[in-house]
Amino acid sequence: MDAAAAELASGRSFDTLSLREVAKLAGIAPTSFYRHFHDMEGLGLALIEEHGTTLVNLMHRVREQAAEGRSVIRTSVETLFDYIFGNQGMSRMILQESLSRQSAFRSAAEKLLVTMSRDLAEFLVWDADRRGVPLGHPRLAADSTVAILFTTGIALLDTPAEERERYIEAAIIKVRMIMRGSEAMGQA
């Protein structure tokens, strides 16, 4: 799994990755691969699974901590972007597979994004209630936010360092814009 993740991080797409290659990088014989996974598909699913739970837990924790103090939006965006930066290969893979054709990968990746969206929606509703500001279509707002953050985050990876700060600020504005829109729709 480490070998595959490392190769993904260096830009390779998962389906150009061969069983033999992964085995060689992991320092085992090609045939020994089968002791661990039935397939390359098995490997891919295990990778998505692992990073998925990590990511979901991470965002959970961030929202709990951020409630006391700084802007939740800013903290969440920055944390997610940090994670994407630290796990470039996997993040790219998850988003790309969620856009692929019906397959085990696509289901796994989509499940993760849906979970993140559902969790975020739950938080948004709770937070809006607390502030007494009704939201319109909170689930759709969360959906949009997750989509925007992932696409922006991935795009950020190949952006020259000096422009990154500007892009992150732009992402924060985008999220705020969605929230404002949702609030406006909640009042109507």
Next chain:
Amino acid sequence: MDAAAAELASGRSFDTLSLREVAKLAGIAPTSFYRHFHDMEGLGLALIEEHGTTLVNLMHRVREQAAEGRSVIRTSVETLFDYIFGNQGMSRMILQESLSRQSAFRSAAEKLLVTMSRDLAEFLVWDADRRGVPLGHPRLAADSTVAILFTTGIALLDTPAEERERYIEAAIIKVRMIMRGSEAMGQA
């Protein structure tokens, strides 16, 4: 190009597509491929180029026509989704490549999305002026809209027919939400 597009439409990802395979599907010998493209990369770029200009022109025309009568948002969303449906393979490829590692593909795909976003922003500003409603961060609003529409559109492809209508309505609400947010930010 037709052979490759057909294969993409059936769910294959571009980089699992081999030169020999494309040649066979096109009914020519593998070596004849080189008479047309220097590379598989050449083929891919030509495909993106072709569909890119088609798509940009299509959206242009839709906005001109839609100005007289129906909701611009609704018409644009429906037209774009129709295009994505009619060109599943290419649409998927463009979006996936825009999320890949720095490469010729990624540049080409990104260029297309940026163009669409710029065009949309231009229209939004013009339309907002006309209605006397100032927009906040129109360029970011357009960015978000394009991202949302493409990701939603691709996701729609593998959605059972009976749920599609609901998803399309959801996409329209998402876009309206962004517009409302942009307007709210424009007033502040």
Next chain:
DNA sequence: AGTTTCAGCGTACACTTGTACGCACAACTG
């Protein structure tokens, strides 16, 4: 102590891949 399970290995096979080379024929161009 005896047995089972686990994780590794080498060899082998049939298949696919990109591409170098040189030849053949059509369609234009002068």
Next chain:
DNA sequence: CAGTTGTGCGTACAAGTGTACGCTGAAACT
């Protein structure tokens, strides 16, 4: 009519692919 250019072909090769088969030795049970 001679020549150039564009598009096609078959053959060949070295490299890489997934996986079947059966062997090993260590670790973990019973």
